[in-house]
Amino acid sequence: MSDRVAKMQGAKRADRSEPPLSVVASDDEPYVTGSGAPAPAERRTLEQAIGLQIRHHRKQMGLTVAELAAAASVSTGMLSKIENGQISPSLTTLQTLATALNMPISLLFSEFEERRDCSYVPAGQGVVIQRRGTKVGHKYELLGHMLGGKVAVEPYLITLTEDAAPYTAFQHEGTELIYMLSGEVIYAHAGNSYHLKSGDSLLFDSGAPHGPERLVVKPMTYLSIIMYEKD
Structure with missing residues (x-):
């Protein structure tokens, strides 16, 4: 056996004995918490939260987009964009829509202001x-x-x-x-x-x-x- 062949076979045996490379998670991968609970829903923008509330209450009242738009004196195109969170409506427009839906304007912001509770009790004070x-x-x-x-x-x-x-x-x-x-x-x-x-x-x-x-x-x-x- 030539020295060259012996060196090549020795190199192959050495490769087999080396431990496998460790896998390192990239910075883009989310950390695993060990919990089976689903990840929290992505936080909506204010425009999206308002749009969802308007659509929800419109459907509860059995109104179409065209009917609510007519009652609030806005175009159907604008109302569609508001419901989809694509534009930021003025307070005047929101007040008009809230009036047409027979609801307080503050309710339009309730979805955005969802509570994330936390309770702290010092030792011995339960x-x-x-x-x-x-x-x-x-x-x-x-x-x-x-x-x-x-x-x-x-x-x-x-x-x-x-x-x-x-x-x-x-x-x-x-x-x-x-x-x-x-x-x-x-x-x-x-x-x-x-x-x-x-x-x-x-x-x-x-x-x-x-x-x-x-x-x-x-x-x-x-x-x-x-x-x-x-x-």
Whole structure:
């Protein structure tokens, strides 16, 4: 075997032993959050938000573009552009359209001013509330609340003292997550029992009967997050 061939074969073997190149995401690729939730909708411009409100209320009243344009004394072409967010109408035009739609002009801006709630509660300042478990020594501290959205989220810090008693008749709509912080409990759900210690979690359909069945180590604390659709 010639020296040249030997060198070429040696180079090929060396290539096989080298680790594969790592793949680096480009700056254009979005970061992955690990959540299965869809990305938030792209924020609309003010013109688009106003146009959507006008179209929505026009259709609610059963009016065509031509009929609303005539009632507001604007051209059908202009109204079409307003509804599609292609132009920025004057306040006078918006007032005329709002009057024709029998609605306050402020309502045209409501879609653009959508709330993005955030609730901050300093340590030890959760709101103590009364619930069914209060009667058997369960203390509930509400850790925050959201005003907007279609889903209600109720996060509680629950403390069971030495005087607390078991209670397994909780039952309500929604989904609940329990995360143990301290102590131990046998927690019942839908006829099954789960031994929860610090760091353990339990996610379940809260429409089935549930609650602490046996208080193994007291006192105990755990987070309870309840989620359900608003009416």
